Amino acid sequence: MTLQITRQVDARGLTCPMPIVKTAQAIAPLAPGSIVEVLATDAGSVKDFAAWSRTTGHQLIDQSVDGAVYRFVIRRK
């Protein structure tokens, strides 16, 4: 099954809290179930996206790291 990514958020080069802030702003207008892909370089974002998804209820369905770039895939609740 391939995921249909609705929106991408490029948070590379940004530090806390902007990757979360930008993702929250990008995900808000989307329909429930939409998939958002986030790219970030902030090492703190690994713990932060997990915490953020628990607080908001949005689902962190995939995460990976490629070199210094972290990738998070989130399904909007």
Add this chain to the structure above:
Amino acid sequence: MTTTTLERPAAPAVDPLAEAVDDVAGIPEIEPAVETGEPVKTKELVIVDWSGDLDRMWPVLILSSTAAASGVHCKVFVTFWGLLPFVKDQKRVVGENWMQKMLTLMQRPGIDHLKLSKMNFLGMGPWMMGVLRKRYGIASPRELLEAANALGVEFIPCQMTMDMFGLKHEDLIDEMGPPAGAATAIELMTSADASLFI
């Protein structure tokens, strides 16, 4: 010693025909929406923003914007020195009398003119912080304030401080909510899930 027998409540009657129809139709199970009757309470964070220093405004703005980004309703009660960063950009000196004017003459108001609580060194400290901030791609207080406003953080100015500093509501940024006092701050803090004094 007495033993009590707990009687199970009678199982609800099941209509075997309806069950069979469901099975045959092969309708996928849909999770029933949990309706408890009461609305889900949004979590709430209250921050008392007192200091106005760069090194304290940063956490105020980072935590408030992140709270709002996390679906946590955030209210910031802005009091004393905390009010000066919320003065509009184009205002340089505010106040009615010379003492109030002296205050903003000594401490330039506005979000771009914050001092450090330590190692300020006549502005060298904040300047170096600005250089480091840019080098590491860290958001400025201005960017964070814009994010906080866009995400719906509520800023509530302290009426008493406004009176003492000679600040009028129109001196403050447009996003500033109606002024309030200590009793409002207490009510906000006691009903919130978490509150901070920064």
